[in-house]
Amino acid sequence: MxxxxxxxxxxxxxxxxxxxxxxxxxxxxxxxxxxxxxxxxQIADVDLERPRPVEFDRSIATRNPSExxxxxxxxxxxxxxxxxxxxxxxxxxxxxxxxxxxxxxKELIAKEGHSLLVEAGDRRQDFYFEASVGGxxxxxxPLKTCLSGxxxxxxxxxxxxxxxxxxxxxxxxxxxxxxxxxxAQASGYAERDPTNDVDGHDAAYKIAILASIGFTxxxxxxxxxxxxxxxxxxxxMAYASEFGYTIKLLAIAKEAxxxxxxxxxxxxxxxxxxxxxxxxxxxxxxxxxxxxxNVMFYGRGAGAEAAGSAVVSDIVDIARNINLGCTGRIxxxxxxxxxxxxxxxxxxxxxxxxxxxxxxxVLATIANVFGENQVSLSIVTQKGVRSDGTAExxxxxxxxxxxxxxxxxxxxxxxxxxxxxxxxxxxxx
Amino acid sequence: MxxxxxxxxxxxxxxxxxxxxxxxxxxxxxxxxxxxxxxxxQIADVDLERPRPVEFDRSIATRNPSExxxxxxxxxxxxxxxxxxxxxxxxxxxxxxxxxxxxxxKELIAKEGHSLLVEAGDRRQDFYFEASVGGxxxxxxPLKTCLSGxxxxxxxxxxxxxxxxxxxxxxxxxxxxxxxxxxAQASGYAERDPTNDVDGHDAAYKIAILASIGFTxxxxxxxxxxxxxxxxxxxxMAYASEFGYTIKLLAIAKEAxxxxxxxxxxxxxxxxxxxxxxxxxxxxxxxxxxxxxNVMFYGRGAGAEAAGSAVVSDIVDIARNINLGCTGRIxxxxxxxxxxxxxxxxxxxxxxxxxxxxxxxVLATIANVFGENQVSLSIVTQKGVRSDGTAExxxxxxxxxxxxxxxxxxxxxxxxxxxxxxxxxxxxx
Numbered sequence: 050m051x052x053x054x055x056x057x058x059x060x061x062x063x064x065x066x067x068x069x070x071x072x073x074x075x076x077x078x079x080x081x082x083x084x085x086x087x088x089x090x091q092i093a094d095v096d097l098e099r100p101r102p103v104e105f106d107r108s109i110a111t112r113n114p115s116e117x118x119x120x121x122x123x124x125x126x127x128x129x130x131x132x133x134x135x136x137x138x139x140x141x142x143x144x145x146x147x148x149x150x151x152x153x154x155k156e157l158i159a160k161e162g163h164s165l166l167v168e169a170g171d172r173r174q175d176f177y178f179e180a181s182v183g184g185x186x187x188x189x190x191p192l193k194t195c196l197s198g199x200x201x202x203x204x205x206x207x208x209x210x211x212x213x214x215x216x217x218x219x220x221x222x223x224x225x226x227x228x229x230x231x232x233a234q235a236s237g238y239a240e241r242d243p244t245n246d247v248d249g250h251d252a253a254y255k256i257a258i259l260a261s262i263g264f265t266x267x268x269x270x271x272x273x274x275x276x277x278x279x280x281x282x283x284x285x286m287a288y289a290s291e292f293g294y295t296i297k298l299l300a301i302a303k304e305a306x307x308x309x310x311x312x313x314x315x316x317x318x319x320x321x322x323x324x325x326x327x328x329x330x331x332x333x334x335x336x337x338x339x340x341x342x343n344v345m346f347y348g349r350g351a352g353a354e355a356a357g358s359a360v361v362s363d364i365v366d367i368a369r370n371i372n373l374g375c376t377g378r379i380x381x382x383x384x385x386x387x388x389x390x391x392x393x394x395x396x397x398x399x400x401x402x403x404x405x406x407x408x409x410x411v412l413a414t415i416a417n418v419f420g421e422n423q424v425s426l427s428i429v430t431q432k433g434v435r436s437d438g439t440a441e442x443x444x445x446x447x448x449x450x451x452x453x454x455x456x457x458x459x460x461x462x463x464x465x466x467x468x469x470x471x472x473x474x475x476x477x478x
Numbered sequence: 479m480x481x482x483x484x485x486x487x488x489x490x491x492x493x494x495x496x497x498x499x500x501x502x503x504x505x506x507x508x509x510x511x512x513x514x515x516x517x518x519x520q521i522a523d524v525d526l527e528r529p530r531p532v533e534f535d536r537s538i539a540t541r542n543p544s545e546x547x548x549x550x551x552x553x554x555x556x557x558x559x560x561x562x563x564x565x566x567x568x569x570x571x572x573x574x575x576x577x578x579x580x581x582x583x584k585e586l587i588a589k590e591g592h593s594l595l596v597e598a599g600d601r602r603q604d605f606y607f608e609a610s611v612g613g614x615x616x617x618x619x620p621l622k623t624c625l626s627g628x629x630x631x632x633x634x635x636x637x638x639x640x641x642x643x644x645x646x647x648x649x650x651x652x653x654x655x656x657x658x659x660x661x662a663q664a665s666g667y668a669e670r671d672p673t674n675d676v677d678g679h680d681a682a683y684k685i686a687i688l689a690s691i692g693f694t695x696x697x698x699x700x701x702x703x704x705x706x707x708x709x710x711x712x713x714x715m716a717y718a719s720e721f722g723y724t725i726k727l728l729a730i731a732k733e734a735x736x737x738x739x740x741x742x743x744x745x746x747x748x749x750x751x752x753x754x755x756x757x758x759x760x761x762x763x764x765x766x767x768x769x770x771x772n773v774m775f776y777g778r779g780a781g782a783e784a785a786g787s788a789v790v791s792d793i794v795d796i797a798r799n800i801n802l803g804c805t806g807r808i809x810x811x812x813x814x815x816x817x818x819x820x821x822x823x824x825x826x827x828x829x830x831x832x833x834x835x836x837x838x839x840v841l842a843t844i845a846n847v848f849g850e851n852q853v854s855l856s857i858v859t860q861k862g863v864r865s866d867g868t869a870e871x872x873x874x875x876x877x878x879x880x881x882x883x884x885x886x887x888x889x890x891x892x893x894x895x896x897x898x899x900x901x902x903x904x905x906x907x
Contacts, residue, residue: 067769070769071627071628071769072627074769075627075628075629078627078629078694079626079627081694081811081813082626082694082811179624185770185771185773186773187616187620187624187625187773187775190619190620190623190624191616191619191620191624194619194623194791194794194795195608195616195619195620195788195791196616196787196791197508197511197790197791197794197795198500198501198504198507198508198787198790198791198793198794199500199504199787199790199791200504200507265507265510321755323755323756323776326750326752326755327752338787340496340499340500340503340782340783340784340786340787341614341777341778341783341784341787341788342614342777342778342783342784343776343777343778344614344615344616344775344776344777344778345774345775345776345777346616346773346774346775346776347752347772347773347774347775347776348770348771348772348773348774349770349771349772349773353769354769354770354771355769355770355771357769358625358627358628358767358769358770359624359770361626361627361628362623362624362625362626362627362628364627365623365626365627366623366626369807369808370804370807373802373804373807374803374804375799375802375803375804375807378798378799378802378804379798382510382511384510
């Protein structure tokens with residue numbers, strides 16, 4: 050047992066301060082569990098002057114991360130800078146210097162995780178990243194250890210708090226996307242440049258990470274299909290609700306016949322589905338394994354406390370490994386390079402909303418196009434007719450291949466009686 | 479790395495066969511993760527002739543569990559007999575023989591877990607029991623490892639599938655307890671003698687286990703307050719729904735000021751609470767930690783597949799430890815002996831249903847009794863008057879100490895104008 054295990058934190062922002070505070074506040078509890086005192090020995094950040102919510106000893110702070118990763122006293126390097134560079138260089142150097150690694154950096158893991166994990170694994174060092182997905186929700190470690198005997202078939206997640214917050218408020222307050230976004234930005238729930246969240250980049254990183262663990266395969270995150278929530282309208286929400294569905298930004302990963310299907314897009318799910326009631330900034334990951342069946346993990350997806358909790362749990366786990374000489378205990382499990390399906394391989398139900406002219410035979414004309422493409426229909430709804438002679442028509446298909454639906458919509462959009470195909474949202478049961 | 483790690487299964491029933499099948503079906507996947515082949519080397523059961531859903535080699539079967547626990551080739555003993563004796567003797571012998579242990583036996587862990595864990599820990603051997611709570615839901619290991627930096631404040635669980643199935647069907651089909659119970663027995667969801675489930679024993683074992691981990695303290699399971707679901711009526715369900723609540727059998731553990739409050743009873747929870755939508759045989763555990771906040775774990779609470787998955791995940795974890803020489807990696811964390819509160823220390827909201835005579839002043843008389851006991855009221859409802867001149871009156875209190883409510887009800891029951899206090903259900907927000 051080492052009496053003290055030293056931690057260095059690179060990137061002392063929201064999550065860094067959160068983890069620091071937990072290590073202070075719960076120091077005795079943690080020491081009893083680990084058998085060693087966990088001490089933050091050094092902190093690196095480009096900006097040391099910025100006011101922070103925690104008190105810390107300035108004498109352990111540096112602007113130079115190399116100083117930290119080369120500090121021989123440090124056992125565990127906690128990388129919380131975000132982004133690929135210079136984080137990748139810093140983490141790789143730390144691994145080569147024999148450090149154990151904790152990171153919350155989803156972009157780094159999604160894009161460069163494999164090389165880092167392999168380097169750490171070859172050296173029998175730990176590389177943990179629980180906080181990279183789902184904030185405080187235990188999900189990485191449960192996938193790796195608790196469902197280790199299962200074949201994971203499917204992972205469906207609400208893994209981005211900002212978009213779930215926006216969609217929840219749109220649903221509750223019957224407001225439009227832009228209105229809620231501005232509010233969310235004002236109250237700190239969305240960034241000034243919201244692209245990373247609302248266009249699904251963040252969710253794509255996270256589902257790529259979960260899929261790589263679940264399916265024991267590397268995932269090329271650039272091949273993950275990605276569609277954000279900007280096009281979701283109040284009307285779509287109302288129709289969804291009428292048909293018994295709720296719209297969520299789902300990150301979906303499925304494996305069938307050795308191929309992986311990974312995508313992020315607005316999705317209608319039955320309102321009775323456990324994911325449908327995950328509201329506001331909460332996240333949840335719904336995993337289907339063989340034989341375990343459906344398992345769901347739910348909690349706060351972001352924030353100093355939640356992500357800090359995950360970072361500290363990684364530190365505790367590594368500290369136990371250090372004391373028992375078993376670091377590198379669970380190495381990378383990406384044994385495979387399973388092929389990725391494209392959206393052309395997807396079959397699901399589809400919701401389509403369009404504006405038509407109100408003339409006899411219009412519905413039949415459109416329905417015919419679906420029929421010619423072998424798309425069979427489950428719901429058709431037309432709500433009255435507007436004074437200008439146009440009507441809004443909603444279609445929900447049975448399970449249909451994506452290319453057939455796309456082809457139908459191309460033809461339908463070119464029909465004279467159709468003014469606009471306003472939205473197209475996939476439906477998962 | 480050992481090329482082969484040998485497992486012995488004591489008690490080859492539903493869960494045993496489930497685990498056996500997973501070890502066969504997913505053998506290659508597991509071998510890749512562990513680096514060793516996991517082989518079931520011996521099986522012990524009193525009845526070897528009974529038809530089973532899996533094929534197994536009879537030459538490895540024995541009626542004598544001692545033979546198995548004394549077999550020097552066996553690395554991991556998996557105890558799936560249930561009950562305290564002879565399971566305790568067998569497991570203790572196995573530990574003393576140097577075996578690593580996996581068990582799904584909640585009664586054994588709740589009543590005798592501490593001595594077994596300490597014995598295994600002193601010998602640096604593993605003792606895992608993921609399947610003892612929540613079937614396939616990862617909950618024991620996440621509490622021990624993923625929330626290891628958190629102070630756990632509260633655990634609320636739907637941890638008994640039978641009662642949740644009965645309550646769900648009562649709610650959906652507007653049927654009474656006895657009718658659904660008979661149905662559930664016929665279809666195998668309830669035992670012929672349902673006491674262990676419907677009277678809350680099973681849930682008490684499970685919450686005692688979770689509390690002992692969460693609060694790092696031994697729990698005397700005989701001190702866990704326990705009340706089953708037999709008294710829950712269709713009427714209570716309808717009123718609950720009217721007030722925005724759902725009735726669940728909750729297992730609740732709270733820690734405050736160093737004391738533990740652990741109880742199992744029918745509970746009204748807001749219908750918007752994530753636990754309210756956990757239906758049928760699904761289980762869920764809702765954990766509140768500092769700083770992580772609320773985290774929920776959800777999945778199938780029983781059955782060959784779910785519990786088998788948990789048993790296999792324990793085997794995989796232990797196999798990794800064997801290969802790295804770090805068994806006993808996470809020993810017992812019950813450092814404390816925190817005092818238990820009694821129901822006299824509880825404060826919560828209360829729902830009370832009673833039958834009264836319909837006479838002027840009756841409501842005032844009853845409300846006065848509550849007032850005299852400092853119980854303040856939030857909802858009062860009287861639904862018409864019956865032809866015999868009686869009325870049903872429902873009260874929901876604000877937060878009130880249990881003894882004040884009990885005292886009020888004693889007085890109220892003795893009033894001439896009150897025919898019966900029909901039910902009293904605690905309300906948690």
